[in-house]
Amino acid sequence: MALLDVADSRLSLPDAFFVPAGDGRFSATDQARGPWSADHLHAGPPSALLARAFERAVADEPELQIARLTVELMAPVPLATLEVAATVFRAGRKVRRLDATLAADGRAIARASALVVRAAPRDLPPVALDPHEPPPPPEQGTPFKFPVFHREGIGYDTAVDARCVRGGYPTNPTTVWIRSRVALVHGERPSPLQRVMIAADSGNGIAVVLDPRRYTFMNADLTVYLHRLPEGEWVCLDAVTAVVPGGVGLATSRLFDVRGAIGWSMQGLVVEGRDSA
Secondary structure (H helix, E strand, C coil): CCCCCCCHHHCCCCCEEEEEEECCEEEECHHHECCCCCCEECCHHHHHHHHHHHHHHCCCCCCEEEEEEEEEECCCCECCEEEEEEEEEEECCCEEEEEEEEEECCEEEEEEEEEEEECCCCCCCCCCCCCCCCCCCHHHCEECCCCCCCCCCCCHHHHEEEEEEECCCCCCCEEEEEEECCEEECCCCCCHHHHHHHHHCCHHHHCCCCCCCCEEEEECEEEEEECCCCCCCCEEEEEEEEECCCCEEEEEEEEEECCEEEEEEEEEEEEEECCCC
16 A cells, blocks of 8 residues: 555545644644544654654755654644744754754644764674564554544544554553554655654553553653664554553653664653543
């Protein structure tokens, strides 16, 4: 299936998570709805939108590579028109730090920082990256239904193709391949980094160890470390979620493409009972 192909029943739906609205603004579509509220977005597409802003800030220097991207979610991201802006915080010769903000109606919703490294060819010996076996390929997986989504209708869970190759609710770890059925921004093909960010925020929705009908475990941030960008449309999360009685959790995911390991993602979780959420 090509990236933007959809089934006949989906032909009338928006073909992207966001539609450009001019002057650095983007209108969210129903495709980006998240699991916790019909009025708020899954944080993957907004995180990818921030990554897009960082990529554009360094587009004139192709040797620069974004090695780490952190998104701090200060409030749920509304299903609304969002404004994105990126600035250079520090411009060193080998390392650069970028900052970005995501706002709705003039109110800051999220902020992000990126560590950018100037890549250069090196003659290095091969290094074994991970003693664990790589995950089975996506074609060996079964369709994965995110346990945190309970509403019927259109949202992030229907906008991505997800295939489980290990585990499943309520197992730690659970391993799922994800590729987007739609573009991040209408009329654009997602970059490799954008594909990672669309998927990487799903760790806590893949390794679900608490009953989502009784608990919420929303992430307050997302940090992605990459030693290389993915090849192809698929990104795999080998996800583990840890929770403690105090209400703090951590979801960590090893990230893969079809060639092997590409990095890690981490999400700090706020765990609450449904009666106090």
